Amino acid sequence: MTAATAPAEDVEASPAIHTSGLTKNFGAQRVVDDIDLIVPTGSVYGFLGPNGSGKTTTIRMLLGLIRPTAGNATILGQPIGHGDARILGRVGALVEGPAFHPYLSGRDNLLRIDAADLNADPATARRRVAEALDRVGLAAAAGKRYRAYSLGMRQRLGIAAALLQPRDLLVLDEPTNGLDPQGTREVRSLLAELNADGVSVLVSSHLLSEVEQICSHVGMMRTGRLVTQGPLAEVRRSAQQRLTVTTSDPAGATAVLQEFAVAELTPIDGGVTGLMGEDQEPEAIVAALVNAGVGVRGFDVARPSLEDLFIALTGEGFDVSG
Template structure:
């Protein structure tokens, strides 16, 4: 499945993968004891420099996939590459360039934000202890916590705590940032803070891989998306292409929807649906101006006329057969 592909079901065999990717998986599969399949034949391609939303209902296999990508769990079959390194063999070469936040941050509540980051930095065998002050300061400034560096963690808001966790993932230069449900449990203000931060990080050229079950979150900050359903990838590609690949519909508001429906059928429009005060149909290849003109010419009282495409919510619910949390 290529970068712009958006099939409703995965193709058979290994698809073509774009060359410039931060993450690639081929046939990645994880089975647990008892035969439970958590991830099934996953072919994933995350373009370098993208903000990639890994979207799916809870339990669809997102966290298991992330664990395999980061070498925290071995796949049953298939394989993956992170920053050009085959995993898990390439862990030592890839992970120093990867920042990750999986299943929530863990910090000491009575230590300050700066002191907590110093402890994180000390656990990194590749970090030079002589330059820790500079690294911690840069990380705190990057997430907007420079002024709160000396404040105890327990006094941080939810959004500040999540930003500190992202700062811990950014203590060194990173080419890839992996975030598992980064706004889970946050209030609206905290969600906005983290969303803005992710956009800023991506603007610096870092690839950001974000798993989420929140549709609004993905729609507002991601350039690309992969959609999971019960362990299988059912679609992936740029968000604009996924939305654009579905036929536009015309919606006509009229006090005489039956009459309007007859005109639309006469024009050859498909899937004509009549409501109490409106009628909708697939526009097909007709110009919307012609459709509107024909309605008026046939004496239909047109109170409103619009061309719409399926919302991301409608698209993804259709792909997965399950509901999504729209706002969280």
């Protein structure tokens, strides 16, 4: 059952990821500051943040790669500790780019990874490796040495490694890094297929257009703190909308808009623009403008894009290498 069809109470009762007060200090520097992350079961959760926001450090704590300074986390309903193999066996991950043996082929690299998995059946290893390679479009390059792989091919191999076993949760850090538009589309389609099969996904990405297309939920980090999270539609609705009135009477329009508490009113060529809240009704504003004798040639309400919202919440451009 996907996030779109799962009852809300079921999703909230058992999140795929849930942290409480999760904190990480490196010496005197606090990198992750008391975050309560909730990734609903069945969701595709876009984890966003500028450089140095603490996003990757959070992911590393979730996977047991580093210990938190304070707080706790549950993965798939179970508390996670340092290197907890019982839980992490149900999680596929790609963090900070894939690393493989350069002189081995893609197939042999995956076979070595599979052999190190105590939960993997050696009798089915070659079949599962072949299926994983085929799923990410590397079947034809399975015998090629890793050192000859392009950046995009290396990224695909990393995703294949995360899919060697059936997973309940995927944690992917920049999964489309280095991919061309076609490869990016294929990864987007793959994540949609996995999610439709019941796999929850936490994905970080610097491609906001991709996040808007594949994610049902988002969370945004800034300087170690989680500044917002929730269903993508709700997060976007929480932002003020840009209202633009095209009129030959901008002064009269401004007076009416002030009565509706439209913020940041600014004259523009041929009209006036400002920010309105979700609770303000465009129909009522249009009626008030007409009743006040303001000639309305055009009336537009634009909901902010995810990029607009990101900049408004973090105050900076988008760079999620941290």
